Amino acid sequence: MSQQGTGRPSPTIGRWSRRGVLGAAGVGALGAGAGVVAGRAGASADGGGAGELTYAFRGAHQAGVVTPVQEHLHFAAYDLVEGATREDLIALLQEWTAAAERLTRGQPVTEDGAVGGPLLAPPDDTGETLDLGAHGLTVTFGFGPSLFTGELGRRLGLTDRRPAALNRLPLFAFDLLEEPISDGDLCLQVCAEDPHVAVHAIRNLTRIAFGTAMIRWSQIGFGRTAATTRSQSTPRNLFGFKDGTANVMSDETEALERWVWVPDDAEPAWMAGGTYLVTRKIMMTIENWDRVSLDEQQKIMGRDKKEGAPLSGGGEFTEPDFTHVGADGEPLIPLDSHVRLSHPDANKGQRMLRRSYNFVDGNNPLGQLSAGLFFISFQRDPQQFIDIQNSLKADTLNEYIRHVGSALFAVPGGIRPGEWVGQFLFD
Numbered sequence: 001m002s003q004q005g006t007g008r009p010s011p012t013i014g015r016w017s018r019r020g021v022l023g024a025a026g027v028g029a030l031g032a033g034a035g036v037v038a039g040r041a042g043a044s045a046d047g048g049g050a051g052e053l054t055y056a057f058r059g060a061h062q063a064g065v066v067t068p069v070q071e072h073l074h075f076a077a078y079d080l081v082e083g084a085t086r087e088d089l090i091a092l093l094q095e096w097t098a099a100a101e102r103l104t105r106g107q108p109v110t111e112d113g114a115v116g117g118p119l120l121a122p123p124d125d126t127g128e129t130l131d132l133g134a135h136g137l138t139v140t141f142g143f144g145p146s147l148f149t150g151e152l153g154r155r156l157g158l159t160d161r162r163p164a165a166l167n168r169l170p171l172f173a174f175d176l177l178e179e180p181i182s183d184g185d186l187c188l189q190v191c192a193e194d195p196h197v198a199v200h201a202i203r204n205l206t207r208i209a210f211g212t213a214m215i216r217w218s219q220i221g222f223g224r225t226a227a228t229t230r231s232q233s234t235p236r237n238l239f240g241f242k243d244g245t246a247n248v249m250s251d252e253t254e255a256l257e258r259w260v261w262v263p264d265d266a267e268p269a270w271m272a273g274g275t276y277l278v279t280r281k282i283m284m285t286i287e288n289w290d291r292v293s294l295d296e297q298q299k300i301m302g303r304d305k306k307e308g309a310p311l312s313g314g315g316e317f318t319e320p321d322f323t324h325v326g327a328d329g330e331p332l333i334p335l336d337s338h339v340r341l342s343h344p345d346a347n348k349g350q351r352m353l354r355r356s357y358n359f360v361d362g363n364n365p366l367g368q369l370s371a372g373l374f375f376i377s378f379q380r381d382p383q384q385f386i387d388i389q390n391s392l393k394a395d396t397l398n399e400y401i402r403h404v405g406s407a408l409f410a411v412p413g414g415i416r417p418g419e420w421v422g423q424f425l426f427d
């Protein structure tokens with residue numbers, strides 16, 4: 001059985017159409033390679049389950065952007081090691097492509113895998129997910145600004161390939177960034193319905209990178225805090241509020257073209273069909289939040305806690321009405337509320353696709369949970385994030401959160417059979 005997970009992206013998007021290779025026959029042949037087609041191939045002994053869910057690795061766009069948001073995340077940013085060459089990077093991207101494609105099918109990283117190789121050599125695959133299946137695994141590749149700049153950019157011959165929009169994110173008001181958990185030359189966003197599967201993917205892809213790139217920072221996330229299809233329920237973040245209600249959804253074709261996917265005629269050409277990925281590690285002082293009254297919590301968010309409805313009235317999906325005032329003459333959705341300040345009305349109409357996760361990294365010495373939101377957004381131009389984040393300067397939510405990590409990556413478009421992720425960067 002196979003199912004169409006979401007609307008299939010237009011086959012005329014990006015690099016795919018530019019090279020003019022997609023006639024009607026081509027589209028048909030690529031149907032299952034559009035990056036968002038989900039399948040449950042075969043049936044397991046126990047009648048099947050989430051383990052069999054797969055998303056196509058190849059398609060007009062990389063998987064892991066509009067794909068229905070999975071429950072688990074393992075995100076890793078990498079730096080190239082001292083002396084790594086252009087050839088090393090190309091070889092790494094080719095190996096990562098081959099391994100990631102196999103993993104997303106529920107297979108080990110190579111044909112020999114965990115148990116099929118020589119007895120006297122370490123196995124190619126670490127083996128801890130041998131019996132688990134794909135669990136809807138996606139692997140999304142990104143390139144950081146530092147890959148294109150300075151001595152590294154020159155050594156890799158990539159200085160003139162940097163998209164003008166790919167710069168380190170600026171320092172925002174209230175930022176308390178920690179350098180070791182910010183930025184990076186490369187990134188892999190791995191999402192799956194099973195945490196073991198996500199961690200296994202990062203573990204094995206990192207192992208493949210040995211000698212060329214090493215992890216700079218990484219983040220495990222649980223419990224998606226966004227939806228990308230209306231068929232998914234809206235999840236809640238660690239402040240207990242529904243998060244993702246007004247997200248750009250995978251069937252909003254026009255909005256995706258306008259706000260998420262880099263267009264066909266954009267510069268540089270290798271970014272056609274791609275997007276820009278922002279990560280922000282945001283600590284949430286949940287112990288302080290938990291001492292705030294329900295009324296105040298709702299005013300800070302601008303939505304009610306139970307339904308996620310805007311404080312101006314209606315249900316979860318009713319558009320907020322920022323003109324409504326209460327008996328006291330004050331706006332029902334406060335001027336400094338998160339929803340008012342992040343809304344397109346306050347941001348020149350701009351939107352973004354959010355794909356964030358909750359995290360708890362143990363606790364601090366005061367016995368408080370080191371909890372927060374690993375914010376991930378995808379946008380056609382990083383300026384969308386920059387504008388919205390600047391607008392959040394006046395947000396009352398800032399009293400309860402602290403941005404400690406920040407990164408921007410260029411996510412190249414999807415690939416066809418025989419190609420490898422990032423190939424057109426090196427043309």
Ligand SMILES: C=CC1=C(C)c2cc3[nH]c(cc4nc(cc5[nH]c(cc1n2)c(C)c5CCC(=O)O)C(CCC(=O)O)=C4C)c(C)c3C=C
Nearest residue numbers: 237241242243244245246247282342343344373388389401
């Ligand atoms: C710069 C972008 C954003 C950051 C950083 C951010 C942090 C953040 N958000 C919440 C909780 C909620 N956010 C909600 C909506 C919302 N947030 C952003 C952007 C950022 N949030 C946008 C663009 C939107 C949508 C605005 C709109 O179009 O109406 C909501 C409401 C429900 C929803 O629509 O998702 C909640 C709740 C937290 C806790 C947080 C930092 C920890």
Ligand SMILES: [Fe+2]
Nearest residue numbers: 243338339342
């Ligand atoms: Fe938000």
